[in-house]
Amino acid sequence: MRVRLPLILAAGAAALFGAAAPVLAQDAARVIAERREGLRAVQTEMEAMVAIARAGGDPRPAAERIARVQAFFQTFPDRFPPGTDSGDTRALPAVWQNRAGFLEAYAALGPRLAELRTAAETGTPAVFAAAVQATGGACSNCHRQFRAR
Ligand code: HEC
Numbered sequence: 685m686r687v688r689l690p691l692i693l694a695a696g697a698a699a700l701f702g703a704a705a706p707v708l709a710q711d712a713a714r715v716i717a718e719r720r721e722g723l724r725a726v727q728t729e730m731e732a733m734v735a736i737a738r739a740g741g742d743p744r745p746a747a748e749r750i751a752r753v754q755a756f757f758q759t760f761p762d763r764f765p766p767g768t769d770s771g772d773t774r775a776l777p778a779v780w781q782n783r784a785g786f787l788e789a790y791a792a793l794g795p796r797l798a799e800l801r802t803a804a805e806t807g808t809p810a811v812f813a814a815a816v817q818a819t820g821g822a823c824s825n826c827h828r829q830f831r832a833r
Pocket residue numbers: 716719720721723724726727730753772773774775776779786787789790791793819820822823824826827830831
């Protein structure tokens with residue numbers, strides 16, 4: 685219990701300042717693995733949507749893919765707690781050093797996903813294709829600044 689107390693205090697302080705609590709070393713590897721796995725799943729969804737867009741197909745079935753992507757990104761900044769900046773990760777130090785910029789790049793994705801979902805549900809191929817491209821732009825905008833090549 686005595687060992688845990690400072691951790692609880694640290695978590696409380698971090699919450700006060702709006703930052704995520706640092707994770708224990710043994711948890712860091714798991715957090716990194718889970719965020720990368722989730723991002724690969726997002727990539728698979730995006731590739732399926734690019735294929736629909738290129739084929740000019742009916743985008744309505746893509747709506748549930750977008751819902752899964754939205755669900756994953758809901759807590760995205762929390763997937764980068766302090767302590768997950770090293771190890772098997774391509775996240776750049778800027779994720780933690782320029783938190784405001786990271787959150788800004790993150791905030792830009794939400795509206796693109798919302799538009800993408802509306803475009804899919806509306807079912808107009810050309811509008812959907814443009815929205816897929818705009819979404820990809822929001823992904824790249826963050827990667828350029830915050831992900832190592
Ligand atoms: C706010 C920033 C941000 C946004 C927005 C973002 N990403 Fe990323 N992405 C990252 C970071 C940082 C990493 C590196 C994660 C790591 O290696 O720990 C990454 C890694 C990835 C990876 C590599 C996963 C692996 O195998 O390691 C894929 C794929 C990916 N992102 C896809 C996407 C797609 C698709 C989108 C848009 C729908 C997107 N990302 C939006 C920051 C972002």
